[in-house]
Amino acid sequence: MKPTIFITRKIDDQIVEKIKETCEVDMWPEEEIPVPRSVLEEKVKYIDGLFCLLTETIDKSLLEKAENLKVVSNMAVGYNNIDIQTAKEKGITVTNTPGVLTQTTADLTFALLMATARRLVEGSSYLRDGEWKTWSPMQLTGQDIHGATLGIIGMGRIGEALAKRALGFDMNVIYHNRSRKTEAEEKYGITYVNMDQLLKESDFVCVLTPYTKETHDLISEKELSLMKDTAILINTARGGIVNEEALYKALKDRRIWAAGLDVFQEEPVPLDHPILSLPNVVTLPHIGSASIKTRLKMADVATDNLIKSLKNETPKYVVI
Template sequence: MKPKVYITRKLPGAIIQQIQEKCDVRMWEEEEVPVPREVLEEEIKKVEGLLCLLTEQIDRSLLEQADNLRVVANMAVGYNNIEIDEAKERGIIVTNTPGVLTETTADLTFSLLMATARRIPEASDYLRNGKWETWSPMQLTGQDIHGATLGVIGLGRIGEAVAKRAKGFDMKVLYHNRSRSQDAEKELEIKYVELEELLKESDFVCVLTPFTPETENMIGHEQLALMKKSAILINTARGGIVNEDALYEALSNGEIWAAGLDVFKEEPVSLDHPLLTLPNLVTLPHIGSASIATRMKMADLAATNLLKVLEGEDAPNNVT
């Protein structure tokens, strides 16, 4: 008998077919709308495998209903949507999809940095709204990227990839991480510093660290106050790492020049969120890995992880 699997969002047909060849598959058929919690609670009781997205909270109350569940394949690098300790205690293997989205997310991070520094969304709106009547010396002026100092918080795969891009712009790169990487320092010509020094010295600060209890609200009032008034904060990691109330105050009061966010603490972000009222904030709807090729690779890797565990083999990317 084929193992039963539930997929929490409609995926490309080739991925579904790959899983259907070996499993009895049920799937939430919507592409844009997350599976309702009550539906997931019913489905989780019946299956041995779950392929889910960051939009699903795989918490204690859900896992308590999953008597037959053997594997949760998360289609993401991060897995803060899953109560890992609870899964581990129940012998449920959790997998993720690292590696395949590194370069794409680094592209987006640097794109967001550039768009924020040069006020590109604001300039586009300026033209489209009929405000461009003449050229003037300081019209829509931004911050230079070439030759500036970039501070990278979190030197994982994506952090290193962003640092590589920065070198092409002749940027000086500082980094802060839980541990130093002397190999990366030599290869990328980057310098390890403590967080306080990074914040004080950087023209751009990119948050790329994983979201953990230790990194929650890592960037708050105190940290933002250390940054240059001309500095720009970029966050493409997780929203909870940056205290949004503190960021709003820093942007409103001119403590820092601008910020670019691909992530928020609560997603999707409410349209009445105070941050969305600020002209010096560039926002995106969590599209760090959103290229066609990369999302296909992520779905394929999630499917491979799922099937390997159900076949009794080691998955390529175990978290537990």
């Protein structure tokens, strides 16, 4: 008898057919609308495997309803949406999809940095709204990227890929991480510094650290106060790492120059969120890994993790 799995969002037909070769598949039919919590609570009672996204909260109360669940395959690098401790206690394997989205997310991070520094979104709106009347010397002037200092918080795979891109713009790259990455230092010519030094010296501060209890509100009022008034903050990691109230105040008071955000504490971000009213913020709807090729690859890796776990084989990417 085939194991039964539930997929929490409509995914590509080719991926579904691959899973059907070894599993009975039940899938939430919507692509843009997350599965309701009540539906997920009912489905988890009988399934052997769960294929989920970061939009689903796989917490203790949900996992305690799961009688047969053997694996939670998360189609994401981060897994802060899953109660790892409860899963471990229940003997449930948790997997994720690192590696496959590294280059795509680094591309988006650098693109967001450039768009924010050179006010691309603001400039496009300026033209479309009919405000462009003539060329003037200081019209929509932004910050230079070439030769600037880039501070990267979190030197993992994506951090290294971002550093590589920055070298092409002759940027001075400094970084802070839980531990030094001497191999990356030698490979890319980057420099390890403490957090305060990074914040004080950087023209661009890019947040790429995982979201954990320790990194919650890692960037708040104190940290923002250390940054240059010409500095730009970029966050493509997780919203909870940056205190949005403190960031709003810093941007509004021009204590920092601008911010580029792909992630928010609450997603989708409410349209009445004050940070959306600021002209010096470029906002994106959490699309760091959103290339066609990468998203399909993520789904494929999540599928392999799921199937191997159900076959009692060791998947490629195991969290626990």
